[in-house]
Amino acid sequence: MDVRVTDGIAGLVEPDRVHRSVYADPAIFDLEMERIFGRAWIYVGHESQVPNPGDYHQALIGRQSVFMVRAPEGGVHVLFNRCAHKGAKLVAFPDGNVGKFIRCPFHGWNFKCDGSLHSVPVREGYQGTRFDPGDPEFSVRRVPRQASYRGFVFASLAADGPDLESFLGGIKTSLDNFCDRAPEGEVEVAGGVFRVWQHSNWKIFFENLNDTSHPMVTHESSVNAARARYKAMNGEAKMPFKLLIIEGNGEPYEFWDKLEMVAYDHGHSYMGAIFVPPTDPVSLAHIETLKAAYGEARTQEILNIQRHNSIIYPSCSPHTSFQQLRVIRPIAVDRTMVEIYTFRLKGAPEALFQRAITYANVVNSPSSNVMPDDIEVYARCQQGLETEGGEWVSLHRDAGRDRPIAGGFVANGLSELPMRNQFRAWAQYMAVP
Numbered sequence: 001m002d003v004r005v006t007d008g009i010a011g012l013v014e015p016d017r018v019h020r021s022v023y024a025d026p027a028i029f030d031l032e033m034e035r036i037f038g039r040a041w042i043y044v045g046h047e048s049q050v051p052n053p054g055d056y057h058q059a060l061i062g063r064q065s066v067f068m069v070r071a072p073e074g075g076v077h078v079l080f081n082r083c084a085h086k087g088a089k090l091v092a093f094p095d096g097n098v099g100k101f102i103r104c105p106f107h108g109w110n111f112k113c114d115g116s117l118h119s120v121p122v123r124e125g126y127q128g129t130r131f132d133p134g135d136p137e138f139s140v141r142r143v144p145r146q147a148s149y150r151g152f153v154f155a156s157l158a159a160d161g162p163d164l165e166s167f168l169g170g171i172k173t174s175l176d177n178f179c180d181r182a183p184e185g186e187v188e189v190a191g192g193v194f195r196v197w198q199h200s201n202w203k204i205f206f207e208n209l210n211d212t213s214h215p216m217v218t219h220e221s222s223v224n225a226a227r228a229r230y231k232a233m234n235g236e237a238k239m240p241f242k243l244l245i246i247e248g249n250g251e252p253y254e255f256w257d258k259l260e261m262v263a264y265d266h267g268h269s270y271m272g273a274i275f276v277p278p279t280d281p282v283s284l285a286h287i288e289t290l291k292a293a294y295g296e297a298r299t300q301e302i303l304n305i306q307r308h309n310s311i312i313y314p315s316c317s318p319h320t321s322f323q324q325l326r327v328i329r330p331i332a333v334d335r336t337m338v339e340i341y342t343f344r345l346k347g348a349p350e351a352l353f354q355r356a357i358t359y360a361n362v363v364n365s366p367s368s369n370v371m372p373d374d375i376e377v378y379a380r381c382q383q384g385l386e387t388e389g390g391e392w393v394s395l396h397r398d399a400g401r402d403r404p405i406a407g408g409f410v411a412n413g414l415s416e417l418p419m420r421n422q423f424r425a426w427a428q429y430m431a432v433p
């Protein structure tokens with residue numbers, strides 16, 4: 001397959017199909033780390049994960065280990081996780097606190113939270129040498145660019161390129177709606193995190209996030225289990241939330257085809273929500289707090305935006321109506337790590353956060369009834385794509401029928417527009433050496 005890489009990658013992506021090597025060839029993966037993850041804005045974390053001075057959160061940008069850290073002055077800095085002395089990784093845990101300074105565990109060089117060198121032990125030893133504490137060479141390197149949008153921190157390894165807001169384009173509305181649903185207009189990460197290892201290429205997961213023709217097939221067993229459970233509860237008028245969010249995957253094709261499907265430049269997209277309108281007591285209590293904060297008209301405007309998964313390509317996926325954020329970290333051509341965070345809407349009733357936790361447990365947890373269905377088929381795709389049983393992957397459904405809008409396209413809900421859109425961005429990134 002590596003013959004293809006030397007031939008050039010342009011031939012691997014066509015408007016309605018992609019070559020299997022984009023999922024299976026380690027050389028392509030290496031190139032993606034450079035040309036996509038070395039350029040795009042990549043989600044690092046949310047500012048609420050580092051509320052106090054010295055708090056840090058570790059993340060991966062492509063193969064680069066970085067961390068964001070809260071400075072005593074209040075700002076958040078995204079730094080490479082590498083000591084300027086011998087190169088040791090400075091922070092070891094996913095989350096923690098560095099204390100007053102970032103202290104290397106090897107020889108005790110100390111850095112400020114903006115990365116600048118604070119002190120080295122036995123300073124006299126450096127007198128008369130080329131060591132210069134003012135030289136950036138002796139500070140922790142900052143990522144070339146960082147920016148945050150409504151508390152969501154992104155970084156780019158490229159010094160040049162579109163700014164964060166131009167990069168987000170139309171999908172910015174999903175982050176806005178995520179936060180606007182909080183009566184105080186802000187969200188915070190709360191609860192723990194699920195980490196899921198997928199034995200498959202990162203793009204398989206991204207494609208599935210807006211894949212509306214898999215739920216009734218892939219999730220058939222969990223849908224059937226939810227229906228059987230509800231039947232056994234004879235007499236209960238309303239399906240409990242926990243069952244409803246599993247059973248929703250069993251909707252017929254006509255239902256999915258009516259959902260809104262919107263794709264934007266840079267690979268982003270979203271699909272309309274499955275569980276609307278919200279009429280349960282938890283939603284009603286939430287709506288009351290929104291009305292008190294924003295008034296009737298603005299509340300309606302906020303609730304009119306009902307979305308299932310949004311895709312911020314190539315690093316994360318917010319679920320605005322159940323306050324989830326999935327973070328996608330490619331590890332190898334056939335390994336992907338996905339982190340699932342749950343958010344609290346500031347000023348909303350506690351029951352709403354509890355519902356978000358329930359959603360995470362029932363749908364997104366590695367031990368849920370739903371997520372393992374997906375993980376299994378992703379691994380099967382990876383294994384199948386590594387065989388010589390075929391060269392191409394089909395993206396034909398509703399191809400050629402995407403309707404242009406400002407900055408993107410719309411289509412019917414069952415369209416494979418989101419996948420074609422991701423590969424349109426993929427090809428653009430990959431074409432530039």
Ligand SMILES: [Fe+2]
Pocket residue numbers: 214215218219374
């Ligand atoms: Fe699924």
